Amino acid sequence: MTHPMQAQNPRRETITLPPPMSGPAREIIVLRFGTPGARPKAYLQAGLHADEFPGMLALHDLVPRLAEAESEGRIAGEIVVVPICNPVGLSQEVHGALRGRYETAGGENFNRGWPDLADGVAERVAGRLGEDADANVAIIRQAMGDLLSTMPRETEITALRHALMTLAHDADYVLDLHADSEAEVHLYIGTPLWPDAADLAREVGARAVLLEEVSGGNPFDEACSGPWWSLARRFPAYPVPAACLSTTVELRSNNQVDETLGRKDAAALLSFLVRRGVVQGETGPLPELLCDATPLDGMQQLTAPVAGLILYRVKLGEQVREGQVVAEIVDPLGATTPVLAVTNGVLFARLEQRFAWEGRIIGKIAGADPLASRVGTTLLPA
Ligand SMILES: [Zn+2]
DSSP states (O other), X not given: XXXXXXXXXXEEEEEEOOOOSSSOOOEEEEEEXXXXXXXXXXXXXXXXXXXXXXXXXHHHHHXXXXXXXXXXXXXXXXXXXXXXOOHHHHTOEETTEEOOSBOTTXXXXXXXXXXXXXXXXXXXXXXXXXXXXXXXXXXXXXXXXXXXXXXXXXXXHXXXXXXXXXXXXXXXXXXXXXXXXXXXXXXXXXXXXXXXXXXHHHHHTOSEEEEOSOOSSOOHHHHHHHHHHHHHHHOTTSOOOOOOEEEEEEEEETTOOOHHHHHHHHHHHHHHHHXXXXXXXXXXXXXXXXSOEEEGGGEEXXXXXXXXXXXXXXXXXXXXXXXXXXXXXXXTTSOEEEEEOSSOEEEEEEOSSSEEOTTOEEEEEXXXXXXXGGSSSTTOOO
């Protein structure tokens, strides 16, 4: 008895990066589901900051669920999954610890400075947009792809950036999975995408949703979504929708690799894909929304005024009031210095390492009111 040849599921593609100065060339493994070019398209990656692990586990657990859906013919659109999207960062072992946030050679933050496609795309689409929003979306996506094909990619890092942007730029949904030092689930997302993305916030159980149109650092999620509202502003006579729902999903703490949470996150991501019609299937009732969205420039970054040991006085996920002592910095040789909340909101992130130097960010509070100190490049310091 012969069996029909099984199509590979998922389809696996390898992108080989130019070799670094020393050592072998590194590879990005891309897993593909559904029909290339089918809509909606979803792109999910984890480990851009390579020392943030929960997203990798979530995607590891999502892949067999998608493979099952594919074998049952339930992938309506196209799905691209990259569980280890930054093999460069993942190779950066320094004195016994993985250092995956910054490139060790050049010092650049892997999730800052992504290309802003708006100018180049605007040049390419000028005079070509019309009354039909769908047609405009197709023209803009094509122009983004053309522009990306001209991007430099001679070095390992530029090739990495080029590869990930090329995979993601034309997706309807881009989920870039991160984590914070010690944190509750939270999202960073473009203001024009809210409240449309509330279903994602509900599914993943976000305790904070930080909104910003232009954060100043051009992270990956914004490089995918930002050009749409930038182009809408440049071409006000024509309909240009926010055609890419792109977000940074912070799945708790960097080192929180937990079997139960991994499965829960994978189920949440799959539910989102079903709700959005990327995968056909059933979902349960939409979970409760656990927080209001707040502006990124209302997010207090608590900084240590002096160096010392950190004693937190507030638990992760607790509401704090303006003027409340959130932490104390203890000089082992002397004084204790309080660190105060300057806004009301939820403390959604803390620093895992309990020693801070002067100016070190030791916590984040999602406040509703913009803070004067944060207007401008709200994502910095990185
Ligand atoms: Zn990150």
